[in-house]
Amino acid sequence: MKLGLGLYRDILTPENVRFARQAGATHIVAHIPGRFTQAGQKILTAGGDAGFGLSADDPIWTSEGLADLKAMVNAEGMELAALENFAPVHWYDVLLDGPQRDRQMEHLKRILRDLGRLGIPVMGYNFSIAGVWGRVEGPFARGGAKSVGYDDPAQTPIPLGMVWNMVYDTDLFDAQQPKGYLPPVSSEEMWQRYQAFLDEMIPVAEEAGVVLAVHPDDPPLPTLRGMARLVTHPDDFGRVLALNSSPANALEFCVGTVAEMPGSDVYATVDRYSKAGRIAYVHFRNVRGKAPHYHEMTVDDGDVDMIEVMRILRRNGFEGVMIPDHTPLFECAAPWHAGMAYALGFMRAALQMIG
């Protein structure tokens, strides 16, 4: 098993790649769907505002941009394990089944082919209209460390111009006076859209030598803001894998999200899907509680025995990358780095311990 660190677009710098290496990681997962922090925009939201911010096109998504990204990571002695998440601006009509769908699918396929050519082995994604929404930030972790949680907020409909909790069209989107809302989408309709997506994408992924890895829906609620969600129960992973038996159809296995799923047995779920050999990489995150009420905790301080999770992965021959996903922020001059260094240190120790 390999240790990695996920870096968001805004912090994808040589310094942070070096930081990851210094903390014992060998791999980077690059999360590049858009700018999560634009001036005046909130990062977290439970209301009808701008969500995670604007998803604008970004030169990093071109063949040259991705080549530069990989070269930057490699120059620091690290490997680029995966890209995480398509940009909402690139695939909103794939999710919404809108008029730009076919054009946008061609673009996504081109990205897969670029990844193949560049030797970036995995594309992580989250096939979701509402995306990650409704989280609040508070002193939920040990010692009052700031972390994110979900406490069943009142669900507002999604304003036009927004998908995946990001704004993709600034003309259509109006935070103060929405020009309308997305109509609800049923579970049957979502699975149909998803099947159509996989039917087209998996052959391209196979040809490119790239694996598509699906992240479960976080928060794992069957519907959010009127939108049905695909993976909110451990069995839903099985349904995803049954849609297409290719090894290119795989899981971005988020331990935290699985732990949040009502009624889930994390260890049985890790065992089932790692045994099947269909886990591309792992989000190694701990939580307390289950949807619709949970808080993110440090790796050693939630409901889940994360060392046991690692043992199960090892026993079933998982050889992929594990990243901390997110962690609580520690009280100091570098809260994010301190939290990540703590998680990586714990993971490295656990890896050494289980051999």
Ligand SMILES: [Mn+2]
């Ligand atoms: Mn995750």
